[in-house]
Amino acid sequence: IDVSVPENEVTPGETTAISVVVLNDGNVTSGSVSNPQLEQQVTTARALKARFEESDAPVSVSTNEQAVATLPDGSSAPLQFRLTVDGDADPGRYTLPLNVTYNYTASVDPETGETNRTTTDETFDVTLVVEETPQFSVTEVDSNARTGATGTVAVTLRNTGSEPARNATVALASGNGDLTVGGAASSSRFVDGRWDPGETRTVSYRVRAAPAAGEQRYALDATVTYENSDGVTRQSRPVSLGVTPDPEQTFSVVETDHAVRVGDEGQVAVTLRNEGPIAARDATVTVQSGTSNVVFGESASTSRYVGSWAPNETRTVLVNATAVPDAETRNYSLQATVAYEDGEGDPGQSSTLGFGLRPGPERSAAFEASDVSSTLRVGEEGELTGTITNTGEERATNLVVVFETRSESVSPLEREYSVGSLDPNESATFAFDVEVTGSANPGPRQFTLRPTYRDDDDRQRQGESFDVRERVRPQRDVFDVDVANDTVPRGSTTLLEVSVTNTRNETLESVSAAMFADDPISVDDGDAFADSIGPGETRTLTFEVSADSGAITKQYPVELDFQYDEADGDTQLSGGYNVGVSVTQPEDDGGNGPPLALVGGVVVLVLVGVGLYYRYGR
Structure with missing residues (x-):
């Protein structure tokens, strides 16, 4: 073997x-x-x-x-x-x-x-x-990669081998989809020239950590492809390194305030804090409405430029919002987002920051009546007056007070009284000429008045109606009649001077007076005339009356009737004014009858009177 x-x-x-x-x-x-x-x-x-x-x-x-x-x-x-x-x-x-x-x-x-x-x-x-070959190790890793953003990872490698490397390419690869390099699983950087043993080189990569990435260490591998001294392309073993993304760049809503009312535009103040970890540049805050009941002009969103924004710094953004007239007084959802650039010029955007907006009640004018009084009396034309005050928060333009109560016995000559314009807390007077028929009952009456006006948007609005309570006084005589010399000797003639006072609140024109009496009082001249009698004015009218020689010495009634024209041109009759005339004993009546000469005189006077009657009466 x-x-x-x-x-x-x-x-x-x-x-x-x-x-x-x-x-x-x-x-x-x-x-x-x-x-x-x-x-x-x-x-x-x-x-x-x-x-x-x-x-x-x-x-x-x-x-x-x-x-x-x-x-x-x-x-x-x-x-x-x-x-x-x-x-x-x-x-x-x-x-x-x-x-x-x-x-x-x-x-x-x-x-x-x-x-x-x-x-x-x-x-x-x-x-x-x-072999004598280049070898590589990681000596330092510097990263500003953040969750949900793109950052830079700088990797410093040292050639720990015994041979130089030439024309090296360093590839950085990630095995986790939450951390990508250059928008992909790996990316390469070229290292030009000779890389001697003991020499360090730093290569940088754009790394993005997904929003789902946690604050944990993610493994990356760096591999160096190079040419050795023989010009042969070789590849180093992968060198592992770790990168822990920084916390996600966040912003928070610290406080909100607004002056938005239903049917009106108001300012919304949103205070936000840069929670870090980095400074934001060229920051823009966008406020978005999630409902058509709250808009920004004619748009659902609006933006404001903030600029540079340091960590832990707060900024207040002011925008104008409108709650449409159909909006309700309840919370509506709004969102704010921050778009910015980081220190390397990479764009970023915050997560959605929600907050609520509850519009205030609709701004409007409100009204209150005070100092209400009247001169209403049965059978007369009087006046209902008062003061109206704008107690609301909005200017009331073209304010009109409308007399809404309808009655057959009490009715205004005009149902609308134009006040003009009233600013908040401003007051003005109003007055209605009111006619009370003779069939009306005296006593307290309640009248309903309603203000109408135009608001700041030139919309016709109605205020809340208010009720006023006033007393209708009992009917009174048109004239107050008084006789200054109310005596006539028996069998004599005298001139009665009657003081006639106008008790109405208007001037009466073409006042004609007629006096009537029954036996033993006779009216020799029973007509009198006054061209006009003003309110409260007294005029003296003269009438000629006689007492029969057989009249008993006592007081007898005499009746006066009047015809006059009112201010509106209507002609009225007013009768049944009774005054007393006292018959007295003649001063020289010492015997049982008048002297002969007086009797003769009476006979002559009677004959003359008969002749006059015959002349004018037939």
Whole structure:
């Protein structure tokens, strides 16, 4: 048995398999002419086993033992052994002892067939040659790769071999899909020129850690392909290194505030913090609405430029948002995202940062009435007045107070009173001319008034109605009548001066008065006229009355009726005003009858009166 190693060159740090060829070159010392098959029996090795024994060589053999069942004469069997050369192995020749055991038939008796078997144990020296080659090891790894972003991994390698490498290419490969190199599983960098033993070179790669990547160490392999001193292209063994991605670049919403109301535009303030680990450059914050009830102008999103943003620094972004008129006073979902560039100019974007916005109640004008009073009276036209105040938060333009109450006995001459415009907390007066019919009942009445206006968007709006309670006073005489000289001597004539006062709140025009009386009082001149009597004004009207000579001395009633025109042009009649006229004893009536001359005078007067009656009465 003999052994050989056809390829015995290895490199430091290499793990490889070498092929040990076992050759059977048996010989026969005494053969059989009659039975040549017996020679094959004695030249065949059986149950052959081979294993490497321990040695001082810088080699570790990981294959324990290899076996061959039979190895006939002239045959060979390749045995594979896997071994690893120490990385710091010096170039040179090394001997490894290979122990081989087998058994064979030492002799056969041709006559009887009896065999003599024996076992042989031999040790062979196997020579390995550790070549002078470039060897590489990782001395430093610098990484700013972040979860969910692209970063740079700089790998520094040293040529730890004994020979320079030329025109090297360093390939960095990842075996995990969560960490990619150059957008793929591997990427290469060219190292130009001569790479001498002991020299270090640094190569950089763009590495992306997926958002699902954890903060754990990911294995990468660096392999150097180079040209040796003979110009032959060789490849180094892979050198392992690890990269742990930095935490994902994150931002957080610290605080939000807004002044958005239903049906109105307001400012939204979003305060965000850069949670790190890096500074963001050219940062832009985009605020997105998840509902059509909250919009930014006519868009569902809006953006604001922030610029440079250091770790742990907070920035407040101001945007204008509108809650449409159909929006409700409830929380609506909004999201903020931050787009930025890292220190190497690579773009990045934060995860979605959610926050809520609850619009305030719709901004509107609100109104309150105060100082309400009236001069309403049955049968008269009066006034309902008051003060209206805008107690809301919005300016009311073209404000009109509408008299909504409808009644057959109480009705305004005009149902709308134009106030004008009222700013918040501003007040103005309103007044309605109200007519109360004579059939109305006096007493308290409730009137409903409603303000209408235009808001800041020129929309017609209605405010809440408000009720006012005012008293309708009982009906009163149109005139207050008083007689200053209310006596007439019996059988005489006198002039009555009647003071007539207008009790209405309006001027009465073309006031005609007629006086009527029954016997024994007669009205000689019963008509009087005043062109006008103002509110509260008193005019004196004169009438001529007489008392019969047979009248008893006492007070008698006299009736006055009036016809007048109101301010609106209507002509009205007002009657039934009674005043008293007292008949008195004549001052010179001392006897049983009047003197003869007086009787004659009376007769003449009567005749003259009869003549006048006849003249004007027929």
